[in-house]
Amino acid sequence: MELIGNGGERFDDVREIAVLRGGGLGDLMFAVPALEALAAAYPEARITLLGAPLAPAVLRGRTDAVHAFEELPVAPGVRDGGEGAPDLEAFVARLHGRFDLAVQVHGGGRNSNPFLLRLGARHTVGTATEDAEVLERWVRYVYYQHEVLRGLEVASLAGAAPVTLDPRVRVTDDERAAVRAELGVAGRLVAVHPGAVTPARWSGAWARPSHDAPLDAEVDVLVPTVGRPAELATTLAGLAAQTDVAFRLVLSDQSAGQDAATAPSVAAMLRVLEAQGRPVTLLAHPERRGLAEHRQHLLDHATAPAVLYLDDDVWLEPGSVRRMLDALRSLGCGFVGSAVQGLSYLDDRRPHETAVYEPWDGPVVPEVVRRGTPAFDRLSLHNAANPTHVAADLDVEPGGWVPYRVAWVGACVLYDRAALEAVGGFGFWPVLPTEHAGEDVVAQWRVMERFGGAGILPSGAVHLESPTTVTDRRVDAPDVLFPEHADAAH
Incomplete structure (x- = not known):
């Protein structure tokens, strides 16, 4: 060979x-x-x-x-x-x-x-x-x-050419016979090895010493938080239910006194994650320089090949992170998002807003989104419980997902870390005032233009519908970073 x-x-x-x-x-x-x-x-x-x-x-x-x-x-x-x-x-x-x-x-x-x-x-x-x-x-x-x-x-x-592509080892006839005797089988035998360790330790093993090396994190979950311990605890509870994927939590706290981790409900969920064998990194980041800087601070501490930016007021259905990761790997694009759903609007169907739904029927390819382009109109798709209603009409099998075109996705976005860093991440933060919004839109648009991006349905991400902590939205980051976007707005 x-x-x-x-x-x-x-x-x-x-x-x-x-x-x-x-x-x-x-x-x-x-x-x-x-x-x-x-x-x-x-x-x-x-x-x-x-x-x-x-x-x-x-x-x-x-x-x-x-x-x-x-x-x-x-x-x-x-x-x-x-x-x-x-x-x-x-x-x-x-x-x-x-x-x-x-x-x-x-x-x-x-x-x-x-x-x-x-x-x-x-x-x-x-x-x-x-x-x-x-x-x-x-x-x-x-x-x-x-x-x-x-x-x-x-x-x-080292100049060594392959001699085989098949990972094989020798097994003796005595060993084969011993296995058949142990299992009580006489015919052909197929052994399936699904994995030596699971991403999360179950509760029956929490108090036992672990001699297994933890799995390398497939995903770093990056959570910025400020002053919302009840919502944060709910978010962490959703993460604890993601038992089928190896992840590390990186939590950056800008609360007064940086005390989010000491709130009883938050501390309890952090203990659960650690008992499951999840690496947990807690960062105190007291100086507030804006949302973009906080996200860049989290990215600077990421090491996994994929990073999930998860807001501190989002609950995830079990299996959500695995489905997002499977979609990111299968689609080969720069990011995959699960739009948050407000279930208080479950009875509020808005066909005039969901009419813009457009699945990716082929490969996810780079595209440009700006105000005034048809792609920008997709933003209405993520209002209220619209993702829930669209997903119901798709009749997707449990555990499956369908990719679709987005304007952007808020609150729950999984990036290929290399793709995000290739476009500079959130390193544009110094050109923004401290009070701003839309920083995630800038990052996603830059990734979309080079690597493509998609949303997936069903989403599995639920917005807790608590009051926002971003109260001053007079400066929209895309208006600053994309002048043509600001011109279209005016």
């Missing part, structure tokens, strides 16, 4: 190779083709897998590509816990300078690349996110990439 990706030349005089891949059963299996490619390209080298304690049980004697195993120490982003783990400094001292080539197929490299570099290998290859330290040869870490192909792309950096 040919090299995957740009590839590279084989390194000379490589006798010892280290491959960094922690995690569980699935993580190890998906790394096997990359290990076998390295073994074929460097037949005289010894390959040592730096992995979790279960690695020898899974791979020893089942593949010829791994010759030795080293249990990883506890280190941020590499291994987060485990009794009896090696000491980090002793591990580094013992292995420093041993390897001619060190290969990182563990993750995005923010933590794993500095860890790998401490081993002092002559050559290093691996992946790197935009904020990660890079190795000698590296490729950009793409979250939505097939795990096997990502590993093979890294191996190709």
